[in-house]
Amino acid sequence: MDVAIIGIGLHRFGRSPDLSGMQQGASAVRAALADAGLSWKDMQFAYGGSQDAGNADALVNELGLTGLQFTNIWNGCATGGSSLHAAYSAIKSGEYDVGVVVGFDKHPRGAFNPKPADWGIDEWYGETGMMLTTQFFALKTQRYMHEHGITEESLIRVSEKAFTNGSLTPTAWRQQALSYDEIANSAMISDPLRKYMFCSPAEGGAALIICNADKAHLYSRKPLFLKTAAVRTRHYGSFEVFAPSQAMNVADASTVTASKAAFEQAGIGPEDIDVMQLQDTDSGTEIIHMAENGFCEHGEQEKLLREGATGINGSMPINTDGGCLANGEPVGASGLRQVYEICVQLRGEGGARQVPNNPKVGYTHVYGAPGLSGVNIITK
Amino acid sequence: MPNQVPVHEGLFTWPSTKPQLLGSRCVDCAETAFPAQPDCRSCGSRETKIIELGDCGTLWTWTIQTFMPKAPYKSDETPETFQPYGVGYVEMPGGVRVESRLLPNKPEDLHIGMPMQLEIIPFRTDDNGDQIMTFRFSPVKEA
Ligand SMILES: [Zn+2]
Numbered sequence: 001m002d003v004a005i006i007g008i009g010l011h012r013f014g015r016s017p018d019l020s021g022m023q024q025g026a027s028a029v030r031a032a033l034a035d036a037g038l039s040w041k042d043m044q045f046a047y048g049g050s051q052d053a054g055n056a057d058a059l060v061n062e063l064g065l066t067g068l069q070f071t072n073i074w075n076g077c078a079t080g081g082s083s084l085h086a087a088y089s090a091i092k093s094g095e096y097d098v099g100v101v102v103g104f105d106k107h108p109r110g111a112f113n114p115k116p117a118d119w120g121i122d123e124w125y126g127e128t129g130m131m132l133t134t135q136f137f138a139l140k141t142q143r144y145m146h147e148h149g150i151t152e153e154s155l156i157r158v159s160e161k162a163f164t165n166g167s168l169t170p171t172a173w174r175q176q177a178l179s180y181d182e183i184a185n186s187a188m189i190s191d192p193l194r195k196y197m198f199c200s201p202a203e204g205g206a207a208l209i210i211c212n213a214d215k216a217h218l219y220s221r222k223p224l225f226l227k228t229a230a231v232r233t234r235h236y237g238s239f240e241v242f243a244p245s246q247a248m249n250v251a252d253a254s255t256v257t258a259s260k261a262a263f264e265q266a267g268i269g270p271e272d273i274d275v276m277q278l279q280d281t282d283s284g285t286e287i288i289h290m291a292e293n294g295f296c297e298h299g300e301q302e303k304l305l306r307e308g309a310t311g312i313n314g315s316m317p318i319n320t321d322g323g324c325l326a327n328g329e330p331v332g333a334s335g336l337r338q339v340y341e342i343c344v345q346l347r348g349e350g351g352a353r354q355v356p357n358n359p360k361v362g363y364t365h366v367y368g369a370p371g372l373s374g375v376n377i378i379t380k
Numbered sequence: 381m382p383n384q385v386p387v388h389e390g391l392f393t394w395p396s397t398k399p400q401l402l403g404s405r406c407v408d409c410a411e412t413a414f415p416a417q418p419d420c421r422s423c424g425s426r427e428t429k430i431i432e433l434g435d436c437g438t439l440w441t442w443t444i445q446t447f448m449p450k451a452p453y454k455s456d457e458t459p460e461t462f463q464p465y466g467v468g469y470v471e472m473p474g475g476v477r478v479e480s481r482l483l484p485n486k487p488e489d490l491h492i493g494m495p496m497q498l499e500i501i502p503f504r505t506d507d508n509g510d511q512i513m514t515f516r517f518s519p520v521k522e523a
Binding site: 110111113115116122123124126127128129130131132135138139140142143146187188189190191192193236237243244245246247248 | 387388391403411412413414415421422440441442443444445446447449450451452453454455465467468469471475476477478479481487492503514
């Protein structure tokens with residue numbers, strides 16, 4: 001049984017000072033319902049999650065107490081990916097025909113401050129200053145650049161592309177393009193990553209209405225199809241965030257295994273993808289994720305970025321809405337924002353940021369602490 | 381001389397004139413972990429033994445923490461007195477890469493592959509006046 005996406009909704013990312021995170025989630029659900037031409041009472045089930053903005057199932061207070069099955073999902077940055085996977089399975093099983101997936105968040109300003117105990121780590125690790133995601137991404141990028149001959153130029157080009165795409169995206173938080181020099185001269189935050197190479201915690205909401213593909217024509221004239229949703233956690237030896245030590249033999253990251261599983265399930269390969277979203281908590285990580293998801297060889301990124309391959313008009317458009325760098329990171333919502341943007345592109349509704357030549361197959365990838373990845377493949 | 385207390389028991393030998401990092405080795409598959417783990421994350425064995433990982437190693441990757449972290453970071457510093465610090469993974473002869481604070485905090489003083497030496501340093505003073513000790517790596521001094 002196939003799974004269709006028949007409605008997409010976004011509450012603009014960035015800062016919404018007058019709205020709670022939950023209200024931003026409800027706003028996204030209403031937008032997705034309107035897009036599908038359905039109402040809340042048509043929803044048979046819901047999966048949702050947020051990190052800092054409350055229990056997703058309390059959204060019924062905003063949307064209506066209809067008695068539906070509502071399951072809260074919390075899986076770090078991969079919360080959206082895991083929610084969508086759960087909904088995908090609910091449809092695949094035949095138990096339900098139509099439901100909603102929602103993610104939302106509202107974080108305080110400044111860097112995240114996770115608690116070691118929540119991640120199975122003793123307090124000393126946080127007390128002595130090592131419990132920071134920014135550090136991990138810098139440490140992984142530093143090693144990756146050393147091993148694969150990636151230079152700072154590539155880090156800058158990823159950010160340059162992100163903010164250019166953000167400037168073309170009406171819903172993006174950062175709408176100001178930044179020049180190569182502005183990025184290159186921005187403050188060093190965690191060597192080799194500079195200020196404009198990191199995304200910031202933010203606010204926003206995203207929602208999708210999904211249904212049994214056999215019944216999609218009842219609801220929508222333009223359904224898209226969720227070919228696969230795969231979530232994988234780390235293996236022994238993979239180099240991941242919040243790890244007081246690493247094994248000597250480096251194993252494949254969870255991204256590699258999630259990506260391979262998704263391609264295998266969908267029966268296609270990286271060469272078949274027309275437009276993609278790759279988790280870009282920072283510009284180094286987007287570069288690493290290009291290869292970990294199978295879209296290029298390790299080290300090939302330097303040449304691809306110089307040629308503009310990852311831009312909207314390039315051969316492998318990545319993060320056409322500016323990604324996390326231009327939209328910020330509301331943890332619960334980010335993974336679904338990625339799927340939203342791929343759907344916009346496959347529908348041909350991208351406006352100034354539309355990928356040319358009628359893209360037909362899209363790909364999304366999230367990465368979250370402490371080493372898990374979610375991949376979705378979406379087709380026309 | 382204030383009382384010196386490790387930030388956490390079992391991370392390193394203390395007190396000691398030549399402190400060593402402590403880890404665990406799996407009795408079944410020989411994989412090494414830091415900090416010591418009662419169970420093996422590689423093979424799932426429940427038999428591990430505590431071992432000394434050594435007191436010097438090689439820098440595998442590094443970065444510099446330029447801003448003062450929020451809680452749970454707990455030092456004596458204020459935003460005004462905060463000094464950037466290095467962070468890296470150091471490859472230990474015991475067979476594991478250990479994440480650690482590093483003494484150097486300028487990029488020109490850090491490079492992958494450089495030999496590093498363990499040191500145990502006072503990190504902060506607690507309410508009883510005890511010095512809370514943690515581990516850090518610094519460059520091996522030229523002989
Ligand atoms: Zn073992």
